[in-house]
Amino acid sequence: MRERTEPGSSSPSAARAAGNAVARSADGEDEPGSVRSRKPRRDDLLDVRVIAFDARGRAVGESDGYRVRMRRGIPGSTVRARVLRRRRDLIDAFPLETIVPSPLAVPARCAHVGTCGGCSFQDLDYAAQLEGKLRLVLEAFAGTAPALDLRVDPVLAAPDAFGYRNKMEFSFGSRRYVEHDEPPNAPAGFALGLHARDLFSKVVDVRACAIQAPVADGILASARAIALELGLAPWDAREHTGLLRHLVVRVARATGEVLVSLVTSEDAPGPVGAFAERLLARHGEITTLVHGVNTRAADTAIAESERVLFGPGSIRERLAGLEFAISAGSFFQTNTAAAELLVGLVREAAALAGGEVVWDLYCGTGTLALALAGSARAVVGFEIAPSSIADARANAERNGILNARFVEGDVLAGLSGDLGRPDVVLLDPPRSGLHAKLVPRLAELAPRRIVYVSCNPKAAAIDVARLAACGYTPGRVRPLDLFPHTPHVECVVGLERRG
Numbered sequence: 001m002r003e004r005t006e007p008g009s010s011s012p013s014a015a016r017a018a019g020n021a022v023a024r025s026a027d028g029e030d031e032p033g034s035v036r037s038r039k040p041r042r043d044d045l046l047d048v049r050v051i052a053f054d055a056r057g058r059a060v061g062e063s064d065g066y067r068v069r070m071r072r073g074i075p076g077s078t079v080r081a082r083v084l085r086r087r088r089d090l091i092d093a094f095p096l097e098t099i100v101p102s103p104l105a106v107p108a109r110c111a112h113v114g115t116c117g118g119c120s121f122q123d124l125d126y127a128a129q130l131e132g133k134l135r136l137v138l139e140a141f142a143g144t145a146p147a148l149d150l151r152v153d154p155v156l157a158a159p160d161a162f163g164y165r166n167k168m169e170f171s172f173g174s175r176r177y178v179e180h181d182e183p184p185n186a187p188a189g190f191a192l193g194l195h196a197r198d199l200f201s202k203v204v205d206v207r208a209c210a211i212q213a214p215v216a217d218g219i220l221a222s223a224r225a226i227a228l229e230l231g232l233a234p235w236d237a238r239e240h241t242g243l244l245r246h247l248v249v250r251v252a253r254a255t256g257e258v259l260v261s262l263v264t265s266e267d268a269p270g271p272v273g274a275f276a277e278r279l280l281a282r283h284g285e286i287t288t289l290v291h292g293v294n295t296r297a298a299d300t301a302i303a304e305s306e307r308v309l310f311g312p313g314s315i316r317e318r319l320a321g322l323e324f325a326i327s328a329g330s331f332f333q334t335n336t337a338a339a340e341l342l343v344g345l346v347r348e349a350a351a352l353a354g355g356e357v358v359w360d361l362y363c364g365t366g367t368l369a370l371a372l373a374g375s376a377r378a379v380v381g382f383e384i385a386p387s388s389i390a391d392a393r394a395n396a397e398r399n400g401i402l403n404a405r406f407v408e409g410d411v412l413a414g415l416s417g418d419l420g421r422p423d424v425v426l427l428d429p430p431r432s433g434l435h436a437k438l439v440p441r442l443a444e445l446a447p448r449r450i451v452y453v454s455c456n457p458k459a460a461a462i463d464v465a466r467l468a469a470c471g472y473t474p475g476r477v478r479p480l481d482l483f484p485h486t487p488h489v490e491c492v493v494g495l496e497r498r499g
């Protein structure tokens with residue numbers, strides 16, 4: 001990747017310079033536990049200068065010439081850490097205490113920061129989070145596709161850094177994570193919240209969550225209280241026993257409608273009915289309540305069967321000037337306000353003149369396809385999840401969109417059918433990226449333009465390089481923050497067919 005100097009765009013070496021500048025601010029510490037004379041071993045103490053965070057939200061730092069990874073650490077700080085293991089020049093260490101605080105540290109809003117697996121670094125200045133995400137994107141493209149010479153724009157900030165999530169999936173657990181300041185004999189047999197960071201079998205009893213809609217905090221507290229009042233057993237992630245598994249709360253930003261979904265391990269109409277009655281009595285703001293059953297061991301809030309106990313079973317949200325009905329099991333962009341920005345980036349990259357046929361592969365509930373339908377001759381969405389396809393079709397109808405159709409099934413099968421040829425293709429695959437066989441098929445279809453969207457910069461770099469090798473010229477990488485306080489970053493890349 002060649003270095004560029006345009007204002008507002010970045011190159012990998014600029015990112016390295018930024019990282020070093022941060023690290024230098026923490027210089028000048030003494031080195032107790034120094035292991036200069038020999039290679040570090042398990043349980044040695046190190047002083048680690050934290051430089052950055054990685055794609056999993058872990059702190060990445062440096063100590064005595066070794067690269068050190070820790071579960072947490074604010075860039076710009078120096079942290080005393082205990083060595084867990086060393087592989088060549090990479091050390092995994094456990095952070096013990098901050099020796100030199102970072103100028104980038106800010107007070108966290110949430111009491112559970114550090115223990116809860118929901119956010120990675122709520123205590124890092126938001127502008128520094130965006131810098132760190134830019135660095136991840138630069139590293140991904142520089143590592144995988146250095147020859148492409150791509151410009152990477154600064155990461156577009158989310159409109160709201162807090163209260164942004166329209167959906168939270170909380171877990172019930174019989175093994176509560178006991179916080180460090182609690183007495184050792186504190187009751188630990190019940191929790192409702194999020195899995196502890198790096199400790200999947202334990203659940204942090206979340207009292208309030210700063211990234212969800214504020215109204216959901218009260219519902220979370222009542223659900224906990226009601227479960228305890230009724231003596232309902234929470235799920236045990238190791239033994240696979242207990243009734244209560246998940247509480248999903250969805251709040252539509254535009255309409256204020258609230259969907260609550262209770263997921264249990266079996267259909268237990270008596271206890272579930274009592275739970276629902278008490279929750280609805282305490283929260284008039286809940287507009288629909290759904291009961292789902294998941295009998296599988298896998299820890300997922302996706303239910304095998306669902307029953308609407310109250311209300312219409314879906315909530316209405318607005319995005320891109322359209323109204324979407326979202327039911328309990330359907331995918332919908334979790335950060336509505338930032339999703340507006342995503343739609344804007346996709347619109348710009350698609351550059352539709354009005355006469356194009358647009359295919360939206362991996363279309364989910366059709367958000368992008370429907371948002372673009374008004375500027376295209378026709379849109380066709382492809383999606384594997386039947387509930388999302390059903391929602392996409394219903395959403396087209398709800399908005400009076402007549403030039404959209406949705407094809408259910410695997411994209412590969414869909415593309416093998418006789419559906420004509422698209423002028424523009426939108427690709428928004430899951431985290432793993434495009435199926436390898438899809439790229440040659442796309443090259444055969446030869447759309448004029450491709451808009452690639454991904455929440456995984458490494459997969460994005462691999463896929464963009466593959467598309468480039470098949471005759472497409474990528475434009476700028478345009479990253480966007482849909483999930484403040486986490487390492488996730490969305491990228492949009494427009495590609496034009498050569499020749």
Ligand SMILES: C[S@@+](CC[C@H](N)C(=O)[O-])C[C@H]1O[C@@H](n2cnc3c(N)ncnc32)[C@H](O)[C@@H]1O
Binds near residue numbers: 333384385410430
């Ligand atoms: C990142 S989401 C796309 C979201 C969508 N663009 C939106 O904004 O609502 C990826 C989607 O790909 C779907 N999917 C995953 N594998 C698929 C496959 N092999 N064929 C078709 N769809 C697939 C998932 O069900 C999911 O809805």
